[in-house]
Amino acid sequence: MQVRAETTRRFLLETAAQLFDERGYAGTSISDISTLSGRTSGAIYFHFANKEKLALAVVEEHFATWPELIGQAKAAEVPALDRLVLLSFIVAEAFRENVVVRAGARLWMERKAIDTELPPPFVGWIETVTELMEEARTQGTLAAGIDPGSAALSVVYAFFGLHTVSDALERRRHIESRLHNLWLLLLPALQAEPGPAALLERVGLVRDRL
Known part of the structure; x- marks a missing residue:
């Protein structure tokens, strides 16, 4: 279960990174990340409390x-x-x-x-x-x-x-x-x-x- 969660988190982080790289922070929404990743907004919020925390995770990585x-x-x-x-x-x-x-x-x-x-x-x-x-x-x-x-x-x-x-x-x-x-x-x-x-x-x- 833990491995699956980490795999999903990494997938979402890389998807968000793709959009942040292309569009910047202001031009990227959780909805955009949901659409590109094929995961619900709820699934994203399960791993990252908000867009700021997701951006922080990308910078830390x-x-x-x-x-x-x-x-x-x-x-x-x-x-x-x-x-x-x-x-x-x-x-x-x-x-x-x-x-x-x-x-x-x-x-x-x-x-x-x-x-x-x-x-x-x-x-x-x-x-x-x-x-x-x-x-x-x-x-x-x-x-x-x-x-x-x-x-x-x-x-x-x-x-x-x-x-x-x-x-x-x-x-x-x-x-x-x-x-x-x-x-x-x-x-x-x-x-x-x-x-x-x-x-x-x-x-x-x-x-x-x-």
């Missing part, structure tokens, strides 16, 4: 995807800067392919319209990128004079800004190409011995093995 992706990148046996770039491509793929990730991002951007407190964004990303920058400095691959914390903040700003623009202009269809170009711009400033094309090629090979 969005954040819950990150630890596994971060672990996947950190486990790669390559230098820290390579792992940082690898992580960015892993996340880009998640944004493109995972509707819950996309919906969670959109809902957080629309948070002022949602009458519930949502988890704070980006904090974990800033910490993770800072750790990788500090490791790169220890390895001697980070350019002299680069402060890991400040650089991490700038990279996070650039990365998620790229996602926002790519989503608005092209629904992230070319996100990996845009990300590749962003790293060609950023890496010469970050690397102790600039070689952005070679690093991106190495990361591509690692991605092919994942």
Whole structure:
């Protein structure tokens, strides 16, 4: 019984995520979710007290995807800067392919319209990128004079800004190409011995093995 309930809850969450991603929070109703899912409104309310709680669940699931992706990148046996770039491509793929990730991002951007407190964004990303920058400095691959914390903040700003623009202009269809170009711009400033094309090629090979 518990397994069935969890399966139903997940199905409803993913259905809601599809509509939140396409229409936004204000443009999605419980009735819309009921129609798309084929479940009654009562069934939805059994699992989620209201639309706000459903939106919160989608955002929480969005954040819950990150630890596994971060672990996947950190486990790669390559230098820290390579792992940082690898992580960015892993996340880009998640944004493109995972509707819950996309919906969670959109809902957080629309948070002022949602009458519930949502988890704070980006904090974990800033910490993770800072750790990788500090490791790169220890390895001697980070350019002299680069402060890991400040650089991490700038990279996070650039990365998620790229996602926002790519989503608005092209629904992230070319996100990996845009990300590749962003790293060609950023890496010469970050690397102790600039070689952005070679690093991106190495990361591509690692991605092919994942």
